[in-house]
Amino acid sequence: xKNFVLHNPTKIIFGKNTINKIGPETYSFGCKVFxxxxxxxxxxxxxxxxxxxxxxxxxxxxxxFGGVKSNPLLSHVRTGIEQFKKNNCDVICAVGGGSxxxxxxxxxxxxxxxxxxxxxFTTKKSISSTAPLTxxxxxxASGSDNNSGMVLTRDQNQLKFGYGNxxxxxxxxxxxxxxxxxxxxxxxxxxxxxxxxxxxxxxxTTMVPSSPVQDRIIEGLMMSVMESCNNALINGRDYAAxxxxxxxxxxxxxxxxxxxxxxxGFPMHLIEHSLSAIYxxxxxxxxxxxxxxxxxxxxxxxxxxxxxxxxxxFKIKGNCKKDIATETIAKFTNWFKxxxxxxxxxxxxxxxxxxxxxxxNTQPLAKVWRLKEYDVDTVCTILKLCR
Amino acid sequence: xKNFVLHNPTKIIFGKNTINKIGPETYSFGCKVFxxxxxxxxxxxxxxxxxxxxxxxxxxxxxxFGGVKSNPLLSHVRTGIEQFKKNNCDVICAVGGGSxxxxxxxxxxxxxxxxxxxxxFTTKKSISSTAPLTxxxxxxASGSDNNSGMVLTRDQNQLKFGYGNxxxxxxxxxxxxxxxxxxxxxxxxxxxxxxxxxxxxxxxTTMVPSSPVQDRIIEGLMMSVMESCNNALINGRDYAAxxxxxxxxxxxxxxxxxxxxxxxGFPMHLIEHSLSAIYxxxxxxxxxxxxxxxxxxxxxxxxxxxxxxxxxxFKIKGNCKKDIATETIAKFTNWFKxxxxxxxxxxxxxxxxxxxxxxxNTQPLAKVWRLKEYDVDTVCTILKLCR
Numbered sequence: 001x002k003n004f005v006l007h008n009p010t011k012i013i014f015g016k017n018t019i020n021k022i023g024p025e026t027y028s029f030g031c032k033v034f035x036x037x038x039x040x041x042x043x044x045x046x047x048x049x050x051x052x053x054x055x056x057x058x059x060x061x062x063x064x065f066g067g068v069k070s071n072p073l074l075s076h077v078r079t080g081i082e083q084f085k086k087n088n089c090d091v092i093c094a095v096g097g098g099s100x101x102x103x104x105x106x107x108x109x110x111x112x113x114x115x116x117x118x119x120x121f122t123t124k125k126s127i128s129s130t131a132p133l134t135x136x137x138x139x140x141a142s143g144s145d146n147n148s149g150m151v152l153t154r155d156q157n158q159l160k161f162g163y164g165n166x167x168x169x170x171x172x173x174x175x176x177x178x179x180x181x182x183x184x185x186x187x188x189x190x191x192x193x194x195x196x197x198x199x200x201x202x203x204x205t206t207m208v209p210s211s212p213v214q215d216r217i218i219e220g221l222m223m224s225v226m227e228s229c230n231n232a233l234i235n236g237r238d239y240a241a242x243x244x245x246x247x248x249x250x251x252x253x254x255x256x257x258x259x260x261x262x263x264x265g266f267p268m269h270l271i272e273h274s275l276s277a278i279y280x281x282x283x284x285x286x287x288x289x290x291x292x293x294x295x296x297x298x299x300x301x302x303x304x305x306x307x308x309x310x311x312x313x314f315k316i317k318g319n320c321k322k323d324i325a326t327e328t329i330a331k332f333t334n335w336f337k338x339x340x341x342x343x344x345x346x347x348x349x350x351x352x353x354x355x356x357x358x359x360x361n362t363q364p365l366a367k368v369w370r371l372k373e374y375d376v377d378t379v380c381t382i383l384k385l386c387r
Numbered sequence: 388x389k390n391f392v393l394h395n396p397t398k399i400i401f402g403k404n405t406i407n408k409i410g411p412e413t414y415s416f417g418c419k420v421f422x423x424x425x426x427x428x429x430x431x432x433x434x435x436x437x438x439x440x441x442x443x444x445x446x447x448x449x450x451x452f453g454g455v456k457s458n459p460l461l462s463h464v465r466t467g468i469e470q471f472k473k474n475n476c477d478v479i480c481a482v483g484g485g486s487x488x489x490x491x492x493x494x495x496x497x498x499x500x501x502x503x504x505x506x507x508f509t510t511k512k513s514i515s516s517t518a519p520l521t522x523x524x525x526x527x528a529s530g531s532d533n534n535s536g537m538v539l540t541r542d543q544n545q546l547k548f549g550y551g552n553x554x555x556x557x558x559x560x561x562x563x564x565x566x567x568x569x570x571x572x573x574x575x576x577x578x579x580x581x582x583x584x585x586x587x588x589x590x591x592t593t594m595v596p597s598s599p600v601q602d603r604i605i606e607g608l609m610m611s612v613m614e615s616c617n618n619a620l621i622n623g624r625d626y627a628a629x630x631x632x633x634x635x636x637x638x639x640x641x642x643x644x645x646x647x648x649x650x651x652g653f654p655m656h657l658i659e660h661s662l663s664a665i666y667x668x669x670x671x672x673x674x675x676x677x678x679x680x681x682x683x684x685x686x687x688x689x690x691x692x693x694x695x696x697x698x699x700x701f702k703i704k705g706n707c708k709k710d711i712a713t714e715t716i717a718k719f720t721n722w723f724k725x726x727x728x729x730x731x732x733x734x735x736x737x738x739x740x741x742x743x744x745x746x747x748n749t750q751p752l753a754k755v756w757r758l759k760e761y762d763v764d765t766v767c768t769i770l771k772l773c774r
Contacts, residue, residue, distance in 0.1 A: 004402060220607050240596065
């Protein structure tokens with residue numbers, strides 16, 4: 001195990017009928033609330049109304065800021081920072097999935113500085129304080145409700161960057177599995193793939209000797225995500241399935257799973273971010289395409305850990321690690337197909353002519369994330385495996 | 388999954404050569420440090436000196452308070468509260484295992500009130516603030532470094548009580564696996580049994596439908612504890628083994644493992660506390676004796692979950708849940724024997740004449756912990772199974 005610091009101060013309030021706690025929890029950080037949300041779903045399913053009522057009942061004054069898109073945009077965040085400042089807000093309350101919470105995090109950091117918020121993402125500036133943030137999560141996917149990361153797309157030049165800082169943990173996150181009942185099948189599946197991808201990045205990209213504690217936590221989460229996603233697709237109102245999925249999403253990127261692993265890379269996210277940035281592909285759909293290709297590439301030199309994963313979660317048996325790794329990759333690919341996710345670039349209407357453009361787009365982030373082994377040629381090699 | 392709140396704000400600093408961080412971390416809460424420790428080991432292995440140096444280098448003034456015994460005593464805590472107050476200390480720094488950290492927690496709560504600290508344990512009073520606490524953990528066992536619980540023995544009438552409150556989380560805990568190199572074999576094993584017992588209490592005493600996420604986290608931790616304990620007993624300076632054991636101990640009772648389980652009972656701890664209180668048995672040794680007996684008792688009516696555990700961690704196969712449960716209990720018992728722990732009351736020189744005394748001693752805590760089904764007759768039935 002490598003040395004680590006784990007300090008996740010987020011208060012998680014999990015379960016049925018918990019959304020009405022958002023008012024008093026938010027009010028404890030101040031009266032004037034910058035309420036941020038997306039475009040449609042939280043209005044349609046009534047969750048935004050529930051949150052607004054709870055905030056008002058607690059004595060909050062609400063400044064609404066809606067319209068966050070999936071693959072959220074820097075330009076929108078910049079507007080949010082202006083609005084927050086203009087209205088002298090005390091606290092941010094985010095209602096939505098990862099896009100909304102990530103936008104809220106960027107605003108929470110941006111309102112504390114004079115420089116442009118994008119400088120955090122390029123690591124030209126670091127965060128030293130943030131406005132307090134509370135969340136009501138409505139999607140089991142990014143785990144942004146319980147972590148210190150955020151992802152934004154700079155619309156101007158199609159760059160999708162991720163950045164992490166300890167000041168970005170939400171103060172309070174409310175996770176009511178019933179809030180995800182109305183998530184449609186496609187986004188339920190994309191969310192599950194996103195969770196699995198986070199776990200795969202940690203499990204497979206560390207070169208240190210394995211930590212059995214960490215490996216088993218990750219394997220257990222991965223099995224639970226696959227099972228509960230399948231159940232939630234059969235019945236979207238299966239509380240147990242929605243709860244498992246939501247809790248697994250929250251744990252998968254919370255700091256727990258990365259503890260003791262040393263430096264981890266996020267190469268699948270690196271490549272997927274370019275798909276989302278250029279083609280506005282849903283993040284989970286892009287990941288379902290990239291994961292099999294990247295794993296195939298990775299298995300060439302490092303089949304052992306992929307094989308270990310397959311042995312432990314799919315109970316694959318055999319003597320040849322390469323063969324077990326190949327079968328493991330096939331199992332994941334087949335599961336993605338089963339839950340109706342795309343598994344080839346072709347299904348996203350991205351043909352081989354685009355590979356170089358995508359690979360070139362990855363390079364600025366590869367530099368910031370110090371993934372220098374992922375140069376244009378290497379990314380093209382991987383994209384070719386994604387067909 | 389049942390509703391839950393998870394809010395563990397402890398900052399964990401884990402790894403080699405981290406003890407020298409205790410000075411600056413502690414100083415951030417104040418200059419005058421109440422330094423609490425045990426009787427021998429931290430002096431002999433040099434860890435107390437390292438901590439003192441780090442504190443002094445950071446500019447702290449140290450008030451020493453040593454002499455905490457295993458199964459720590461209320462009378463000693465009361466003296467600590469007086470000393471802390473008399474010296475106007477700002478912060479407590481605990482260096483040791485669970486007994487030291489638990490004593491420190493009791494002092495941290497006791498210095499904030501005028502009434503006797505025991506009233507917290509009897510739940511006659513609740514905690515609303517504590518003095519800040521930092522820890523250097525030297526034993527992989529209780530997990531007190533990363534939780535909100537504490538256990539004390541009221542020497543006056545041999546009552547060993549445990550109590551939990553969210554204000555009891557340490558602010559910072561330093562977990563350096565090398566600090567456990569000098570733990571002798573017996574206490575290494577007792578520590579591992581303690582960790583396993585915490586996991587068993589959660590896994591087996593909840594009557595709600597299983598949560599696969601939680602079950603798998605617990606199963607994974609349990610397997611890792613058994614493996615790494617075995618390795619640490621072969622070579623006490625096996626860093627990987629000591630690290631796994633230390634991290635698993637810290638996670639096992641951190642709030643993570645109990646999330647979503649609803650109300651859990653701690654019946655094995657209930658009975659063991661009486662063994663420790665009356666006979667001053669090491670906690671882990673007492674647990675190794677109680678666990679097989681309690682599991683046998685529990686398996687009579689509820690073999691399913693014990694069988695699930697055996698199937699998943701020991702790979703036991705079969706059709707009859709009762710038989711699998713019986714084999715699972717035998718596996719634990721044999722492992723306790725393998726690591727040289729006692730598995731019968733007889734080995735602790737406790738004969739059947741004592742059963743009623745022990746059972747009567749459990750009753751005040753059974754009342755506080757609301758384990759009313761564990762009356763004197765029931766506890767005697769279990770003790771009989773512990774031979």
